[in-house]
Each structure stands twice: as C-alpha cells, then as structure tokens.
Amino acid sequence: MPELRKDPVIGRWVIIATERGKRPMDFHPDPVTDDAGFCPFCEGHEDKTPPEILAFRDNHQAANSPGWNVRVVPNKFPALRIEGDMGKMGVGMYDKMNGIGAHEVIIETPDHLQKLHMHTPESLTKVFQAYKNRLLDLNNDQRFKYILIFKNEGRQAGASLSHPHSQLIATPVTPKRVREKLLGAKDYFNYKDRCVFCDIIREEISQEVRLIYENRGFIGFCPFASRFPFEIWIMPKRHNPDFYSMDHEEMMLLSDTFIVVMKKLAVALNRPQYNFILTTGPVRWARMGYWVTLDVDFHWHIEIMPKLTQVAGFEWGTGFYINPTIPEEAAKFLREVEA
Amino acid sequence: MPELRKDPVIGRWVIIATERGKRPMDFHPDPVTDDAGFCPFCEGHEDKTPPEILAFRDNHQAANSPGWNVRVVPNKFPALRIEGDMGKMGVGMYDKMNGIGAHEVIIETPDHLQKLHMHTPESLTKVFQAYKNRLLDLNNDQRFKYILIFKNEGRQAGASLSHPHSQLIATPVTPKRVREKLLGAKDYFNYKDRCVFCDIIREEISQEVRLIYENRGFIGFCPFASRFPFEIWIMPKRHNPDFYSMDHEEMMLLSDTFIVVMKKLAVALNRPQYNFILTTGPVRWARMGYWVTLDVDFHWHIEIMPKLTQVAGFEWGTGFYINPTIPEEAAKFLREVEA
Numbered sequence: 001m002p003e004l005r006k007d008p009v010i011g012r013w014v015i016i017a018t019e020r021g022k023r024p025m026d027f028h029p030d031p032v033t034d035d036a037g038f039c040p041f042c043e044g045h046e047d048k049t050p051p052e053i054l055a056f057r058d059n060h061q062a063a064n065s066p067g068w069n070v071r072v073v074p075n076k077f078p079a080l081r082i083e084g085d086m087g088k089m090g091v092g093m094y095d096k097m098n099g100i101g102a103h104e105v106i107i108e109t110p111d112h113l114q115k116l117h118m119h120t121p122e123s124l125t126k127v128f129q130a131y132k133n134r135l136l137d138l139n140n141d142q143r144f145k146y147i148l149i150f151k152n153e154g155r156q157a158g159a160s161l162s163h164p165h166s167q168l169i170a171t172p173v174t175p176k177r178v179r180e181k182l183l184g185a186k187d188y189f190n191y192k193d194r195c196v197f198c199d200i201i202r203e204e205i206s207q208e209v210r211l212i213y214e215n216r217g218f219i220g221f222c223p224f225a226s227r228f229p230f231e232i233w234i235m236p237k238r239h240n241p242d243f244y245s246m247d248h249e250e251m252m253l254l255s256d257t258f259i260v261v262m263k264k265l266a267v268a269l270n271r272p273q274y275n276f277i278l279t280t281g282p283v284r285w286a287r288m289g290y291w292v293t294l295d296v297d298f299h300w301h302i303e304i305m306p307k308l309t310q311v312a313g314f315e316w317g318t319g320f321y322i323n324p325t326i327p328e329e330a331a332k333f334l335r336e337v338e339a
Numbered sequence: 340m341p342e343l344r345k346d347p348v349i350g351r352w353v354i355i356a357t358e359r360g361k362r363p364m365d366f367h368p369d370p371v372t373d374d375a376g377f378c379p380f381c382e383g384h385e386d387k388t389p390p391e392i393l394a395f396r397d398n399h400q401a402a403n404s405p406g407w408n409v410r411v412v413p414n415k416f417p418a419l420r421i422e423g424d425m426g427k428m429g430v431g432m433y434d435k436m437n438g439i440g441a442h443e444v445i446i447e448t449p450d451h452l453q454k455l456h457m458h459t460p461e462s463l464t465k466v467f468q469a470y471k472n473r474l475l476d477l478n479n480d481q482r483f484k485y486i487l488i489f490k491n492e493g494r495q496a497g498a499s500l501s502h503p504h505s506q507l508i509a510t511p512v513t514p515k516r517v518r519e520k521l522l523g524a525k526d527y528f529n530y531k532d533r534c535v536f537c538d539i540i541r542e543e544i545s546q547e548v549r550l551i552y553e554n555r556g557f558i559g560f561c562p563f564a565s566r567f568p569f570e571i572w573i574m575p576k577r578h579n580p581d582f583y584s585m586d587h588e589e590m591m592l593l594s595d596t597f598i599v600v601m602k603k604l605a606v607a608l609n610r611p612q613y614n615f616i617l618t619t620g621p622v623r624w625a626r627m628g629y630w631v632t633l634d635v636d637f638h639w640h641i642e643i644m645p646k647l648t649q650v651a652g653f654e655w656g657t658g659f660y661i662n663p664t665i666p667e668e669a670a671k672f673l674r675e676v677e678a
Contacts, residue, residue, distance in 0.1 A: 001420055002438025004512065013512045015418050015438055079354050079661045081340055092542045094563045099341030099354055150653050158649055169659075173343065173352045177658035203431045224433045227655075277656040303656055310497055314489050316566075316655070317616040317642055319516035320508075322418045 005225040009184040009196050010177075014225045015322045022229060022324040024268050024333055027308045031271045032115070032154040033162070040076075041163035043110035049073040053104060054133055056126050069123065070130045071107040072168075078103035079169060086143060086172055100143055102170035106130050112163050115153075115271070117262035117339075124255035125248065127166070132251075134168055135244040135280065144170040144283050146178055149243075154273025157307045166276075174282060181279060182298055189297035197299030198239050210331040213260045217253030220261040222327040222334070227315075229325035230269060230334070232261055232304040241281035241298040258302075263339035265306060273307040344564040348523040348535055349516075353564045354661045361568060361663040363607050363672055366647045370610045371454070371493040372501070379415075380502035382449035388412040392443060393472055395465050408462065409469045410446040411507075417442035418508060425482060425511055439482055441509035445469050451502050454492075454610070456601035456678075463594035464587065466505070471590075473507055474583040474619065483509040483622050485517055488582075493612025496646045505615075513621060520618060521637055528636035536638030537578050549670040552599045556592030559600040561666040561673070566654075568664035569608060569673070571600055571643040580620035580637040597641075602678035604645060612646040 003016045040048035046064045054072040061067035074082075080101030087098035108116070108127045116124070131149050138147055151166040152158035174182070188196035204211055204221045212232065213220040220234045234257055236250065246254065265272065280300040315321050342355045379387035385403045393411040400406035413421075419440030426437035447455070447466045455463070470488055477486055490505040491497035513521070527535035543550055543560045551571065552559040559573045573596055575589065585593070604611065619639040654660050 001423060002418060004436045004438050006434040008433060010515075012515045013510075017418065018438075079341060079356065084340060091563070092546060093538050094347060094542070095345040097343045099343050099357075148657055148659065150656070152653060156649060158653055171343075171352075171659070175657045175659035176349075176351045177656060180658075199432050203433070207431060224430070275653050275656065277653065305656065310495060314491060314497055314614050314616065317516060317614060317644060318487055318489070318514045319519075320487065320510070320514035 007223070007225040008200065009188070010180045011184065012225065012227075012319060012321075014227055015320070016226075016326055017322065017324045018326055021326045021329060023329065024230070027229065027269060027272075029269065029272045029306070029308050030154070030156060032273055035162045039112055039161065039163050041105075041107045041161060041165060042112050043068070046071075049105075050076060054130060056130065066110070068110060070109070070126045072130055072134060073105050073107065075103040075105050075167065080171065097172065100172050102138055102141075102144070102147075102168065104134060104168040106134070106149075106166045106168060108164040108166060114164060115262075115266070116151075116164065117259060117266045119255070119259055121252050121255040121259065124259060125251045128246075128251045128254060129248075131166075131168070131278070132244045132246065135242075138168075138170045139244075139283050141170070143172050146171050146174045146282050147280070148175065148178070149278040149280075151274075151276045153275070154307065157273040157275045159273075170283075178279060178282075182282065185299065186297050195239050195297060195299050197235055197301060201235055201237055209328045212264065212331050212334045213257055215253055215256055217250050218257040220257050222331040224327060226323055226325075226327040226330070227321040228305050229308050229323060230265065230272075230306045230330045231323075231327070232265070232334075234258060234261065234302040234304070236300065239299055241296055241300060242284075243278060243280040243300045260339065261304070261334075264334045264337050265304070267339045268334055268337045269306060269308065274304055275307070276302055276304045278302050346562070346564040347527070347539065349519045350523065351564065351566075351658060351660075353566055354659070355565075355665055356661065356663045357665055360665045360668060362668065363569070366568065366608060366611075368608065368611045368645070368647050369493070369495060371612055374501045378451055378500065378502050380444075380446045380500060380504060381451050382407070385410075388444075389415060393469060395469065405449070407449060409448070409465045411469055411473060412444050412446065414442040414444050414506065419510065436511065439511050441477055441480075441483070441486075441507065443473060443507040445473070445488075445505045445507060447503040447505060453503060454601075454605070455490075455503065456598060456605045458594070458598055460591050460594040460598065463598060464590045467585070467590045467593060468587075470505075470507070470617070471583045471585065474581075477507075477509045478583075478622050480509070482511050485510050485513045485621050486619070487514065487517070488617040488619075490613075490615045492614070493646065496612040496614045498612075509622075517618060517621075521621065524636050524638065534578050534636060534638050536574055536640060540574055540576055548667045551603065551670050551673045552596055554592055554595055556589050557596040559596050561670040563666060565662055565664075565666040565669070566660040567644050568647050568662060569604065569611075569645045569669045570662075570666070571604070571673075573597060573600065573641040573643070575639065578638055580635055580639060581623075582617060582619040582639045599678065600643070600673075603673045603676050604643070606678045607673055607676045608645060608647065613643055614646070615641055615643045617641050 055068040394407040
C-alpha cells in the first residue's frame with residue numbers, strides 16, 4: 001500500500017510509493033558533465049566577469065586578479081536589477097513592481113573541476129563564509145525582504161555553466177514557498193512553544209532510520225515526507241534562525257557534514273545533477289543600531305534535491321508529489337555507501 | 340527593467356524578464372516524439388490494460404473490445420490504491436495515512452498519432468464527457484477530497500507512453516496548490532463579493548493584450564503573472580465551480596477553444612512537450628439526495644504549461660519563478676500565428 005506523508009512544516013502531503021520502490025540502481029540519471037571550451041569563471045579570466053564584489057585571497061593580490069579562493073561577482077545576466085526604486089503599482093486588477101534586487105554568483109573555487117564533494121572542510125568553509133558576508137552586507141538594503149542562496153548543478157538542474165558556483169538573489173518580496181515555511185514554523189511554535197525544526201532533529205536522531213550523518217553540530221537526513229528520491233536536508237543542531245550568525249567552528253562542522261553527504265550522493269548515484277537551497281531567516285534591517293529580531297521561531301537549513309525523476313509540470317501545478325523511493329531506504333543506502 | 344508580477348489568486352510573485360525577452364524562435368525544445376513498438380493503448384490491444392471503467396462506443400460493441408472513441412482504464416501502476424481504509428496515524432511527530440485513492444487513464448483516442456490539436460470539436464467533446472462522467476462517479480466515494488485531471492505530453496513532461504492519454508487521480512487530501520487556489524478565490528470573494536476568475540476574464544477581455552482566442556463560452560489567454568513562457572489558461576465565461584456541470588453545448592465551445600489554442604501552440608513552438616492541469620471544485624458528496632454546494636466562489640479552469648525551460652529544482656524549492664518571455668508578447672505571437 002502506498003503511503004501519504006505530511007511535511008510537518010508546511011503541511012504538504014506527498015505520495016510515497018512503498019511497493020516496488022525505486023532503489024539507486026533503478027535510476028539512470030545523466031551525470032553532471034564538464035563543458036569544454038572557454039570558462040569565464042576560471043582563474044586568470046577575472047576580466048570576463050563584472051568586477052568582483054568580494055573575494056578571499058591568501059596573499060593580498062589585487063582585486064580582479066588571480067590568486068583567489070572564492071570570488072563573488074554580479075550575475076552578468078541578472079534576473080533582478082540593483083539600481084532603482086520599487087515602483088509598486090496596479091495594472092487594472094493586477095499588481096506589479098520593478099524588478100529590483102541583487103543577483104550574484106559565488107564562484108566556489110578557481111578549479112573548474114573541483115565539485116562540492118571534493119572540497120576540504122577548510123576550503124568549503126570559505127564558500128560558506130562568502131555566503132555569510134554577502135548576507136550581512138545585503139541585510140543593510142531596506143528594499144530587500146529576502147535573500148535566497150541556491151545552487152544548480154548540471155544542465156537539467158538549470159545550470160548554464162559547469163564551473164562550480166552558487167547563486168544569490170535578494171528580492172523585494174518573500175518568495176511564496178519561503179513564506180510558507182516561515183509561517184509554518186511560526187504556527188508550530190505558537191501551538192507547541194517549540195521549534196518544529198528542533199523537534200525534527202530530535203525525532204530523526206531518536207528514530208535513526210532516516211539519518212545519514214551526524215556530527216557535533218549538524219545532522220544530514222532524508223526527510224519523512226521527501227518529495228524526491230534521495231532528497232537530503234542538513235540542519236544545525238543549535239536553534240538559530242540565521243545562517244550568518246554561525247561562527248567559524250560551526251561552519252567547519254557544516255562543511256564536514258556537507259562534504260560527507262555530497263560524497264555519498266556522488267558515489268551512490270554517480271554524480272547526479274542536483275539543486276540545493278539554503279533557507280535562512282528573512283532580512284532584518286540593521287536599523288537604529290540594533291538588529292530587529294523577528295522570527296526567532298525559524299531555524300535555518302539546507303535542502304538538497306537530486307534530479308533523478310522527470311515529473312515536473314504536474315507537480316509544479318498541483319504541489320502533489322509522487323516519490324518512488326522510500327526515504328528510509330534512501331537513507332539506509334546512503335548511510336552504508338563508502339565515501 | 341525586469342518586472343515582478345503577482346498572481347491575483349494565490350499571491351505568487353513571478354519575475355518577468357522584460358529585456359532580452361525570449362521569443363518563440365529562441366526556444367529549441369525537444370518536440371514530442373512518437374515511440375515505436377507495441378502500444379497497450381492502441382485499438383485492438385484492449386486486453387493489455389486492466390478492464391475498462393468506461394468507454395464510449397458508437398455501435399454498442401462489447402466492453403474491452405475494439406470500436407471505442409474514448410476509453411477509461413485503471414492505471415496499471417497506480418500511485419494510489421482504490422481498496423482499503425484511510426488508516427490515519429501518527430509516527431512520532433509525523434502524520435501519515437494509507438495511499439487510498441483512484442488513479443485512472445483516459446485514453447483520448449484509438450489513434451496512436453491523434454494529438455489533442457488534431458481533434459474535431461465533436462471528438463474532443465467525448466474526451467471531456469469522459470472526464471465529466473468519471474468526476475460525477477468518483478464524487479460518490481466519501482473517502483475522496485479532491486479529483487485531479489491532468490495530462491503529461493512528452494517524456495520531459497513526465498509521460499511514459501506517447502499514445503494520447505490524460506490521467507485522473509482522486510485523493511483523500513486536497514493537494515496544497517489546489518487548496519491555495521480554493522482559499523485564494525474564497526478570500527477574494529469575501530473581500531470583493533466577486534469571483535476573482537470572473538474579474539480576470541473581464542480584465543483580459545477589456546485589456547486584450549494577453550488574449551489568444553475567445554468564443555461565446557470561453558477565453559484562452561496568457562496569464563498576467565505567467566510562470567512559464569507561453570503558459571496558457573482557458574476559462575469558462577460562465578461562473579461555475581465544477582467542470583462536471585457543463586452541458587454538451589458548453590463542452591463544444593470548450594473543445595473549440597482548446598483545439599484553436601493547442602493548434603497555435605503546436606505551430607508556434609513545433610509541437611512542444613507540455614502539461615495541462617484541470618482545476619475544478621473539490622469533491623461534493625452526493626449525500627442525503629442533494630449535492631453539498633460549498634465553494635461557489637470557485638471557478639474551474641485549465642492551465643497549459645509548455646515545457647520550454649529547464650529551471651526545475653530551484654523553482655520547486657522556493658516558488659520563485661523567472662519567466663524569460665513577456666506574457667503580452669507570447670499572446671501576441673499566438674494570436675497572430677496561423678493555425
């Protein structure tokens with residue numbers, strides 16, 4: 001009998017196919033391929049991107065020159081523009097506003113072939129430090145309500161360049177799915193006086209069946225109501241709404257978790273294409289010298305969604321997901337895989 | 340400057356790329372292909388599907404024999420099972436229930452190659468009549484809350500067989516996106532004492548810029564806050580929550596609209612892969628001899644989503660869509676294309 005499972009945060013029901021469930025060997029995804037030819041993100045091609053916003057360099061080389069570890073540049077073809085005012089207005093019965101926002105590219109490494117799972121904790125921590133710096137900086141812009149950080153790996157996941165990079169989009173509205181999460185967490189908190197994500201962490205550690213990896217600071221697991229085969233969430237054990245409030249030690253623990261989980265995924269599914277999304281608390285403007293601390297009921301986390309199935313439009317339109325792989329079996333497989 | 344536009348029903352904001360907007364010739368989608376080899380849905384292969392639930396035959400041939408126009412069969416690999424009870428229960432902090440429901444296949448034609456846009460209004464009306472009959476029948480099952488009808492055309496849109504067919508899934512919960520629409524329509528109605536879909540129809544007819552086709556009973560248009568390039572909605576002009584309350588004349592007008600719009604899409608984009616979703620009112624059980632008429636604020640409609648872009652995971656995760664084609668330009672193109 002298939003099972004219907006409910007996501008405890010946003011209340012989405014998912015169909016889990018418990019019979020004839022698909023195992024890793026049943027998927028034949030197109031692995032990530034590396035495009036040949038000229039790459040504007042490679043070291044030495046710094047003049048092929050817009051001037052950098054941020055870069056980490058060990059030896060204080062000049063901006064927009066080689067020698068960097070991580071480099072953040074504006075997206076050359078931004079979905080939103082940084083200059084201008086909001087221009088909110090009605091059009092007949094409809095509402096629109098100017099596409100104001102930031103759209104940045106975080107180039108994770110100068111090495112064209114260094115995928116996320118090939119990082120050391122030290123080098124990956126620099127990527128997360130870049131996220132943190134950009135989040136803190138963009139928090140000062142009062143036009144923005146939310147900052148999304150995400151990664152598309154592979155063409156089928158939406159990447160147009162294969163050089164390892166993630167993206168950041170700051171928006172003047174809160175994206176709908178993010179708002180649902182914030183509200184879901186708030187509702188749960190109001191009802192239980194506990195954080196729903198903290199409860200999930202306790203539940204997953206105690207049930208064990210969906211756990212993939214755990215260290216002092218983080219857990220990686222397949223969520224109970226996974227939408228996709230081998231979907232993985234990474235959560236900090238410390239209750240903390242905002243990604244940017246992590247210190248270096250916590251980031252090292254995050255990097256450790258991330259690398260282990262991504263290595264397992266790469267081995268189990270032959271370097272699948274994937275997306276990840278970092279959901280942190282909404283923008284808090286640094287007004288009047290202090291940070292407005294709303295939404296303390298939220299708890300930042302990362303969702304990793306391997307691209308193994310091809311069922312897009314229907315799920316997009318209805319929010320009704322059919323997952324052919326039992327999350328407990330996916331987690332068991334990933335726990336046991338050598339990586 | 341890109342534009343942010345808000346969907347008036349569910350409040351989803353979409354980024355519309357107004358500069359360098361993609362025109363039809365910029366897309367190079369893989370067209371729908373016809374698989375060769377054995378097809379279980381073709382006429383003469385009736386024994387290769389589970390026994391039929393419904394079929395229309397002109398000459399009263401026996402069930403599960405050739406001679407049909409439209410044929411409805413259970414899905415051989417159903418996502419949900421028709422037999423059993425709900426079995427609602429908790430698992431630690433989580434909630435689940437048995438995967439009870441119906442999963443049926445509507446085989447739209449005995450002809451393997453007759454795509455939707457190749458129908459006559461008369462033959463397409465038989466497909467819609469089959470939808471209506473199945474909706475009315477499944478309305479009697481008190482375990483079901485919602486009935487989804489949808490079509491995946493092409494492998495990238497999730498179809499595993501190319502013979503023209505749509506699908507029906509009856510669920511014991513209301514899918515999240517459907518619930519958002521029902522609630523959005525209700526909120527608007529409570530606020531304005533008008534139906535949001537009726538207002539959209541009036542707005543689109545008066546603004547004209549997003550209109551593709553109109554007849555006495557229906558309009559086909561690109562919605563103001565289109566998520567996808569060449570997204571098309573079809574709406575009945577008559578305020579009516581339920582698809583199944585259409586009479587034959589109205590179905591002929593729907594067929595006319597549908598065929599014109601699908602022909603234009605096939606010509607403009609070289610038979611693109613697509614999904615469509617029919618959103619009708621929720622199940623009303625025929626209890627105590629009368630129909631419970633809740634949700635009179637709803638207005639059934641069809642959404643057609645061509646599969647032209649590859650940006651799945653991020654949009655799935657955030658609900659934040661970037662549409663590279665201005666809806667007004669898509670509509671203009673479709674209005675003008677000869678079909």
